[in-house]
Amino acid sequence: MPYVNIKITDENVSAEDKKALIEGATQLLQDVLGKNPATTVVVIDEVNTDNWGIGGEQVTHRRQRGQ
Amino acid sequence: MPYVNIKITDENVSAEDKKALIEGATQLLQDVLGKNPATTVVVIDEVNTDNWGIGGEQVTHRRQRGQ
Amino acid sequence: MPYVNIKITDENVSAEDKKALIEGATQLLQDVLGKNPATTVVVIDEVNTDNWGIGGEQVTHRRQRGQ
Amino acid sequence: MPYVNIKITDENVSAEDKKALIEGATQLLQDVLGKNPATTVVVIDEVNTDNWGIGGEQVTHRRQRGQ
Amino acid sequence: MPYVNIKITDENVSAEDKKALIEGATQLLQDVLGKNPATTVVVIDEVNTDNWGIGGEQVTHRRQRGQ
Amino acid sequence: MPYVNIKITDENVSAEDKKALIEGATQLLQDVLGKNPATTVVVIDEVNTDNWGIGGEQVTHRRQRGQ
Numbered sequence: 001m002p003y004v005n006i007k008i009t010d011e012n013v014s015a016e017d018k019k020a021l022i023e024g025a026t027q028l029l030q031d032v033l034g035k036n037p038a039t040t041v042v043v044i045d046e047v048n049t050d051n052w053g054i055g056g057e058q059v060t061h062r063r064q065r066g067q
Numbered sequence: 068m069p070y071v072n073i074k075i076t077d078e079n080v081s082a083e084d085k086k087a088l089i090e091g092a093t094q095l096l097q098d099v100l101g102k103n104p105a106t107t108v109v110v111i112d113e114v115n116t117d118n119w120g121i122g123g124e125q126v127t128h129r130r131q132r133g134q
Numbered sequence: 135m136p137y138v139n140i141k142i143t144d145e146n147v148s149a150e151d152k153k154a155l156i157e158g159a160t161q162l163l164q165d166v167l168g169k170n171p172a173t174t175v176v177v178i179d180e181v182n183t184d185n186w187g188i189g190g191e192q193v194t195h196r197r198q199r200g201q
Numbered sequence: 202m203p204y205v206n207i208k209i210t211d212e213n214v215s216a217e218d219k220k221a222l223i224e225g226a227t228q229l230l231q232d233v234l235g236k237n238p239a240t241t242v243v244v245i246d247e248v249n250t251d252n253w254g255i256g257g258e259q260v261t262h263r264r265q266r267g268q
Numbered sequence: 269m270p271y272v273n274i275k276i277t278d279e280n281v282s283a284e285d286k287k288a289l290i291e292g293a294t295q296l297l298q299d300v301l302g303k304n305p306a307t308t309v310v311v312i313d314e315v316n317t318d319n320w321g322i323g324g325e326q327v328t329h330r331r332q333r334g335q
Numbered sequence: 336m337p338y339v340n341i342k343i344t345d346e347n348v349s350a351e352d353k354k355a356l357i358e359g360a361t362q363l364l365q366d367v368l369g370k371n372p373a374t375t376v377v378v379i380d381e382v383n384t385d386n387w388g389i390g391g392e393q394v395t396h397r398r399q400r401g402q
Contacts, residue, residue, distance in 0.1 A: 022120030055224030088253030109254035156321030176321040187357030187377035301393030
């Protein structure tokens with residue numbers, strides 16, 4: 001019954017990548033806590049790099065600096 | 068003062084549907100807990116079917132299987 | 135497959151109230167969008183009135199003012 | 202280490218505005234709680250006015266009424 | 269830079285279990301998307317079974333029915 | 336109408352600190368985007384250090400290492 005929300009920047013994440021995240025997160029909850037995969041929900045949010053900040057700086061700027 | 072977040076897949080949800088969700092959720096909080104509708108906030112997130120998983124499977128695939 | 139998160143202040147919300155919120159939100163998604171109740175998830179967060187602000191003011195203070 | 206999520210309606214918010222929100226929120230956590238800016242994360246979600254309700258009414262309608 | 273939020277019911281989850289969830293989720297983001305673990309944040313929310321519903325039913329009741 | 340969610344570790348955050356976070360976040364949205372404070376909502380979540388991970392490590396362990 002777990003709910004997992006994964007937030008990442010929207011930098012060319014493929015449908016295959018998302019498939020792997022959904023499978024991996026569902027497996028993790030089963031491995032660690034024995035949760036039934038049938039009712040595990042995973043939602044991936046892709047966030048524009050202008051809208052994500054770390055260290056007080058937009059990711060857009062970090063990318064321009066090569067980070 | 069409640070805050071309600073509704074996450075659904077982005078499959079042709081109309082503005083009228085969203086209006087009904089907002090009205091219904093606001094009414095529910097008033098009916099059950101007597102919350103003042105004036106300060107009830109409802110936010111609807113529409114999520115791509117590639118980004119939503121249940122049972123370890125992307126909703127995109129479930130739809131292709133007719134589920 | 136919807137996911138509904140309801141945030142309310144932790145002011146004597148009974149188990150029966152929570153039951154009614156879960157039933158009502160699940161019904162709303164079925165009524166408006168035809169969503170299957172079996173995979174609708176509802177999570178209720180109860181938040182201390184010190185931790186909730188509206189109008190720049192803690193709810194604790196609003197309650198002391200009779201609001 | 203704080204995580205701040207800011208949800209606003211998607212009404213012409215510029216990259217500069219977002220930069221100011223990220224800087225301001227990071228500063229606030231440092232000023233009030235002494236949190237290290239290096240590990241403070243800020244994520245801004247822009248929400249369509251059809252998908253945001255307050256007082257049981259879509260923001261789209263409120264805007265049409267001049268609010 | 270990812271942010272992962274894991275919501276589970278508060279049913280005797282040990283500190284070791286939480287450690288395993290944090291390590292596993294961080295590893296997953298590195299394996300699938302090459303994300304730097306140093307800036308990956310994982311937050312686990314434990315939710316009372318009265319406050320979690322699926323299929324329109326409180327988890328508390330499901331547990332009483334042996335589910 | 337903004338909604339701001341601040342997640343921090345539950346390490347002796349006083350009611351006064353929370354008051355300052357609520358006032359500061361509300362002011363920030365008014366300063367940057369001209370948002371009306373009356374409908375700005377701020378919710379603070381305090382998270383146990385066992386339940387928060389960064390760099391694949393629980394904050395509880397980081398604190399023991401003096402970080």
